[in-house]
Amino acid sequence: MKILLIIPPPTSPVSPYLSAPLLCGQLVANGFDAKTLDLSVEFFDWVLNKNFLLNQYNIAKSLYSSLDTQGKTVFDKEFKSYSYELKKTVLKKYYIENFLKTDAENLELISEISDIIESYKNKDVFYDFEKSKNLLSKINKAFDIAMLPFAPNSLMFHSYKNPLYKVTYLALKKQALDNEDNIFYKFFKDKIKEHKINEYDLILISIPNETMLLPALTLMYQIKENSSAKIAIGGNIITRIDNELKNIPDAFNCFYDYVMIGTGEASVIKLAKYVQSDSLTASELRKIAGLIYTDQGIVKWNNPDIKYNINKSHNLSLNGIDLTKYYTPDIIMPIQMTKGCYWGKCKFCGLHYPPRKYSIKNVVKVVDEIEYLNKNYNINIFEFVDEAIHPKYLSKLADEILKRQLNIKYCLLTRLDKGFNKKLCERLYLSGLRLVEVGYETASNRIFNKINKGIDFNNRMNIVKMFADANIFTYLYAIIGYPTETQEEAIATVNVAEQYKDIVDAMFIHKFWLDKKAPVFKNYKKSGISKILENNYDVFNQKCQFCSNDGMNDDEIKYVYNLYLSRNNYLQNSHLIPDEYFFLYAIHFGREKFKNLINRLILLP
Numbered sequence: 001m002k003i004l005l006i007i008p009p010p011t012s013p014v015s016p017y018l019s020a021p022l023l024c025g026q027l028v029a030n031g032f033d034a035k036t037l038d039l040s041v042e043f044f045d046w047v048l049n050k051n052f053l054l055n056q057y058n059i060a061k062s063l064y065s066s067l068d069t070q071g072k073t074v075f076d077k078e079f080k081s082y083s084y085e086l087k088k089t090v091l092k093k094y095y096i097e098n099f100l101k102t103d104a105e106n107l108e109l110i111s112e113i114s115d116i117i118e119s120y121k122n123k124d125v126f127y128d129f130e131k132s133k134n135l136l137s138k139i140n141k142a143f144d145i146a147m148l149p150f151a152p153n154s155l156m157f158h159s160y161k162n163p164l165y166k167v168t169y170l171a172l173k174k175q176a177l178d179n180e181d182n183i184f185y186k187f188f189k190d191k192i193k194e195h196k197i198n199e200y201d202l203i204l205i206s207i208p209n210e211t212m213l214l215p216a217l218t219l220m221y222q223i224k225e226n227s228s229a230k231i232a233i234g235g236n237i238i239t240r241i242d243n244e245l246k247n248i249p250d251a252f253n254c255f256y257d258y259v260m261i262g263t264g265e266a267s268v269i270k271l272a273k274y275v276q277s278d279s280l281t282a283s284e285l286r287k288i289a290g291l292i293y294t295d296q297g298i299v300k301w302n303n304p305d306i307k308y309n310i311n312k313s314h315n316l317s318l319n320g321i322d323l324t325k326y327y328t329p330d331i332i333m334p335i336q337m338t339k340g341c342y343w344g345k346c347k348f349c350g351l352h353y354p355p356r357k358y359s360i361k362n363v364v365k366v367v368d369e370i371e372y373l374n375k376n377y378n379i380n381i382f383e384f385v386d387e388a389i390h391p392k393y394l395s396k397l398a399d400e401i402l403k404r405q406l407n408i409k410y411c412l413l414t415r416l417d418k419g420f421n422k423k424l425c426e427r428l429y430l431s432g433l434r435l436v437e438v439g440y441e442t443a444s445n446r447i448f449n450k451i452n453k454g455i456d457f458n459n460r461m462n463i464v465k466m467f468a469d470a471n472i473f474t475y476l477y478a479i480i481g482y483p484t485e486t487q488e489e490a491i492a493t494v495n496v497a498e499q500y501k502d503i504v505d506a507m508f509i510h511k512f513w514l515d516k517k518a519p520v521f522k523n524y525k526k527s528g529i530s531k532i533l534e535n536n537y538d539v540f541n542q543k544c545q546f547c548s549n550d551g552m553n554d555d556e557i558k559y560v561y562n563l564y565l566s567r568n569n570y571l572q573n574s575h576l577i578p579d580e581y582f583f584l585y586a587i588h589f590g591r592e593k594f595k596n597l598i599n600r601l602i603l604l605p
Contacts, residue, residue, distance in 0.1 A: 002200045004203050004204070007040050008216045008219055009184070013040075013326060015383075019264075022336070023206075037320055039188075049113070053110045060099070088164060092152065116142075129597050160212070169250075182218055198223075202271075205233045207234070220256055232268075239261045246301055259291070259293070265313050274288070308356070308359060310337075311362055315368075315372060333373055334383050336384070337389060337393070341388045344358070346519075348515070348520055363397050367401055370401075370408060374408060380407060382408060387413065388413060391417060391424060394412075402431050414438060418455075420466055420467075426470045438464065438475070438476055440477060441453055443489070443496050451482060467503075473591045475505065478508070481560075483546075484528035485512075533545035
């Protein structure tokens with residue numbers, strides 16, 4: 001039996017998304033013929049091509065004169081009340097019109113796109129901060145040109161959006177079957193033939209985020225039309241919309257056969273054995289943890305595996321992956337040491353769904369995998385994607401890496417928890433740690449207690465200083481707009497970066513959003529939320545609009561957020577840059593040099 005794991009677009013342009021090589025490793029270790037196909041990086045190659053871009057631009061030009069906007073514009077007060085088709089037409093004409101104003105510049109960009117991509121992947125250019133930023137700006141403009149005939153849909157390396165659609169099953173289905181307004185339609189049609197996808201027996205598709213839902217459904221629909229292969233989907237967003245998927249039997253007919261929720265390392269083996277054997281009955285599906293499936297047209301589901309021992313996992317398999325295709329001179333390889341979060345009680349966080357037992361991989365096993373990837377694939381930069389790693393575990397990790405004298409660099413996410421000290425931070429640096437992400441969350445002690453962070457409020461910056469003193473780049477996350485937060489409290493959080501500028505290297509502030517899977521959602525009235533404005537389980541988006549009894553209104557939150565952006569010119573365009581690029585720059589330049597580069601950009605007018 002042949003098994004294909006597919007990474008659909010758009011996802012990280014600097015490495016394969018972790019779940020596919022992870023599951024591929026489990027299948028290969030159990031004797032299955034399996035490989036991974038990264039269609040995301042192939043999609044970028046397909047779009048960022050001179051002939052394709054020129055064709056799209058000419059189509060947009062010819063469309064422009066035929067677009068009947070009925071005299072309406074995007075600036076009309078009544079715009080929101082217009083029909084979908086009229087809004088789409090008005091926006092399309094507006095976007096194309098703006099591009100036609102720089103026609104010569106656009107044609108020049110299209111003619112140079114191959115050189116731009118080649119230069120961007122060149123190590124000397126990529127790590128020249130000004131040059132790479134300029135090239136990335138041109139690449140993003142090329143994406144805009146590619147999308148003009150599909151406007152107002154937008155595309156970037158890590159994002160695909162349609163601003164006029166709610167993310168519902170019916171809306172996604174309509175777009176997935178649309179061969180005119182869906183940029184992915186022809187791409188997948190060509191790739192199914194090129195890679196002979198119809199010859200596989202089982203196809204597994206990882207969908208980590210909401211922006212990949214439409215591309216993945218488009219792909220699955222076309223596979224269903226051209227193949228008898230069984231299709232199973234999984235990934236972070238799929239797990240988070242499990243309740244919605246249980247109520248959509250039609251999707252099993254149109255798009256997939258199985259849905260895998262939660263941890264999939266053990267379940268994927270059982271599913272492969274089931275598909276491989278003709279003698280097994282549907283009752284065998286009941287034994288596969290986290291599986292949603294149909295039995296005689298009725299959707300059924302099994303409880304996810306909440307006690308999976310990560311030490312049972314086999315190494316990643318990069319079978320089928322061409323590491324030279326990625327848009328970076330250095331691969332930053334995702335890797336995982338734990339399952340779940342050892343705290344797992346933050347009120348705002350929906351990542352600990354489904355609730356599961358915290359599981360830690362043996363340090364020797366982790367470093368064995370790092371050493372294998374380092375020696376066999378020349379990968380020396382790693383990103384640990386764990387939700388949180390305890391300082392005691394990190395101490396063992398540093399010791400094991402230093403004992404083997406591995407020349408690697410890595411970044412990770414941890415909590416500002418007790419257990420960190422000067423000596424440990426220095427050893428972590430020597431072992432290769434160059435960037436650490438931490439949840440600072442808020443400068444308000446009151447809000448900090450409400451979110452139940454579970455660490456010492458007053459000791460946080462002492463730990464940040466330990467990292468900074470060890471020359472480890474500090475990357476802080478914070479939230480504004482938590483229910484009942486005042487504007488004064490939010491501004492205090494914004495001021496943290498300046499107040500501690502000697503030790504805080506970068507601070508990324510996010511506006512709070514109410515997550516359907518977060519603890520705060522279950523008891524929202526106790527958190528100061530008076531009303532949830534939209535709680536429609538037909539909508540896949542996990543963000544809920546709400547009203548708060550006290551605290552800031554939307555305009556006040558916007559004011560504070562704009563204040564934060566005004567102090568960080570570089571961050572005003574950070575949404576264009578995948579996080580992994582930021583990590584690579586920090587690792588390459590080192591803490592002080594990269595910090596100086598960022599500060600120089602902040603000072604620019």
